[in-house]
Amino acid sequence: MSLTVDHALLPETADDAPGNREVSGITFADLGLPEGIVRKLAQNGVTTPFPIQAATIPDALAGKDILGRGRTGSGKTLSFGLPTLAALAGGRTERKRPRAVILTPTRELAMQVADALQPYGDVLGLRMKVVCGGTSMGNQIHALERGVDILVATPGRLRDLIGRGACSLEDVRITVLDEADQMSDLGFLPEVTELLDQIPAGGQRMLFSATMEDEIQTLVDRYLNDPVSHEVDAAQGAVTTMSHHILIVKPKDKAPVTAAIASRKGRTIVFVRTQLGADRVAEQLRGTGARAEALHGGMTQGARTRTLADFKDGYIDVLVATDVAARGIHVDDIDLVLNVDPAGDHKDYLHRAGRTARAGRTGTVVSLALPHQRRQIFRLMEDAGVEATRHVIQGGGVFDPEVAEITGARSMTEVQAEAASNAAQQAEREVVRLTEQLEHARRRAAELREEADRLIAKAARERGADPGAAVAGAQAAAEVPLPQQPGAPDEERDAWAGREERTAAPSHDRRERRDDRGVRRDDRPGRPGPFLRP
Template sequence: MKFADIGLSDELLRAVTEAGYDEPTPIQAGAIPSVLMMRDMIGIAQTGTGKTASFVLPMIDILAHGRARARMPRSLILEPTRELAAQVAENFEKYGKYHKLSMALLIGGVQMGDQVKALEKGVDVLIATPGRLMDLFERGKILLTGCNLLVIDEADRMLDMGFIPDIENICTKLPANRQTLLFSATMPPPIKKLADKFLSNPKTIEVARPASRNENIEQFLVKTSERSKRDTLRSLIETEKVGTAIIFCNRKTTVRELAKSLQRAGYQAGEIQGDMDQSSRTAELDRFKNGTINILVASDVAARGLDVKGVSHVFNFDAPWHPDDYVHRIGRTGRAGAQGRAFTLVTPSDGEAVDNIQKLTGYTIPVHETGMAKAEAAHSDAPEEERAPRRAARSDRGGRGRGAAKPVRETVAEATPAKAKKTDDRQKSAAPARRNDQDGPDDGWNGPMPSFLSVGFGS
């Protein structure tokens, strides 16, 4: 089947051809005719199968006729993250270049002024994250009564980030007689309930079993230990001859530290995580896309839907806490029919997480024997007298490498009472800082750490 066979306009076919596409993917071939017939639809497909174009293309043709009014968008696309919203906007610009459609992007982390000005001019397509949309709605800057087409993209990610109540609220402010499209890689019960409530007799298009294995991605487990993870990762990067790779971590602090470690080792590495402001995240992503850097260390803020051509490898530096996240992480490679390789570094404490992943995907991930913690073995085989100075050097927080120091307890015992008290105070003040490094997952919460979490036991 060709794009010309599924009812798209000549102008749109011209833009698609210039973008280098000729044949639709299965989700596109199934979804586009239904959307053009104005039906409600549920699209379930693995990440990397072209879900974005399956609603962007027919929307352009549907909206080609009509006129936008001030503060009343004609269509609305809800995205869970700023990066995904910006990516959908890029798709509209690419495929809609022969149509005179106006578009506005409502995302957090940027000034509201330009967004409000765009809304006042009237827009055909509004692409928004739920938080910023509700903010502007409550300020009276936007009306949703003229929105006749709603797209809920990455619905399962919306669930993970706690946006479902916001989406339900938004749906109640839209016209009852509208077309609604829901796209998701997985279909957990809360998403099914949402679809039953707000979609009318939808057509379901499922091109792969939810969370099933992508045959284009070779998956491996690499056994290691916590202290040898970085050495194991660097060994894999070298032996795999990585061209372009994304490395996923569970915590924002781990992202920062690992990116700096790779840069010190001579790699062209960057980072993207939730504590960065939007301009920095966009700039780092652009550096990765244009090849200025070839390794991107990321939290799960980058796991869903981001489409970067040519990502040959994905490394899970941390095994994901939620098995669904594994599917989306490795989906950054092996996209659009290309081949990819995914490696997950596992420690003895990751057994349950790996079991949950294999249970979800129905696939037993093989162990990558040749990459198994060579650095760890080399470290454990080193003579005890070679390892001892390194431990002593690590304990000397203030020495900065100026020779081996005595253990802290011995130093305190031999010092004068005043010096011993000062040293003890430094140790006490350092302890909370180490605990605060263990921040939570990058799921959108950047608030302060609750005070009760800093209380230890047996102290």
């Protein structure tokens, strides 16, 4: 494939982004966090806070309402999570009455928030529980019965539990809304307001969002009391710190280009519009040798959790996701996002792009555009505040070196060669393993034969018999016949064929045969059966 550059700008690198730089000279201990949390952070290799953390944690520890605005991956979870843990340490929680609630828009995000905070909660002896759809409600009810200090919940499931009488929000002191703009996009705000109305006034409220729409501002005005605002990495400015590219492709080239980019080295998220599209693209990519799986809302929670875990652990390299399912994907080392289908609007584009260039790392966002989609995607980039490099892919079966450098795309021949090499290495390892097992079995057989001969000789001596003859006789009787090799003599094959033919003869044929006197066997007097004559 050849490439022509229609427009190119060089954005600042992710490392230069203000929100990705750690704040030099400030440590978590300086922010006022408990010693146990600071020590656990150091054990996990986290010593210097990100800007959103340095700005937010002191005010949160002081009990102030917080309005935080920062892009996905800027460190918001620790910004609200660590002060919440510190505030609840040493307190007592009644059954069914949590003292803090963290609301998230998706199941995956709820689980990841809990995973991020649980190690520090363990240090302080605090109990945390994830409450979301697609998981066992009975298990969640049982946990609430025992007492949960911090509930990390999606709005719908928390509302169901309250309706069943399994949970009450009357003791909630701290309320956090994480990714509030996503809740608005997914239509959860009516449920969110219903839940917030059940929480007593006077508690601490923290709201974090990447964008600030009118509905979010309504929540702020209604539920936050004189909030302290902290804005780091506004959504538009943050996305411009990544490398953005638009590849204009012909319809016939879209699938091959997708496969070549997905075959790159490293983790990749591929975005499509529908659940069926996710399944179809994932299957096509697996057919080309890529380790790809789909992730969408039509899957069970268990399947989604396993797929996401396999992606994090490196068992799969390509995740083909829809917008809703991918909103909770927080994996730090995703270095490329590929938009096979255009995002619905600029907010969806920002959320997609936010999956890469996390925690100070670099990232690339590539969008495929058919010729008739050019104007739509250019307008989308403009609304998102993104300057993207535009490339026209002419086709021809071979990637231009510049495209390969931008996307990491590899040819199918290269991918197939690597797959064949990996398969050969696996087969060679299997040969070594089987050879070792065979040698072990031979040694074991020799040991058992020696033990058997010793016991046979001993038994013969006890009977007054010749031990040597007894052992020889036992060995002769125990000879294991070798399997029949292919190419048996013709007469042996003929004998077996005749035997099989006689065996295969149906039973009703035997009934029709006559004996030497010409009388049917079943007709002979005294013979029971349906042919017996009076």
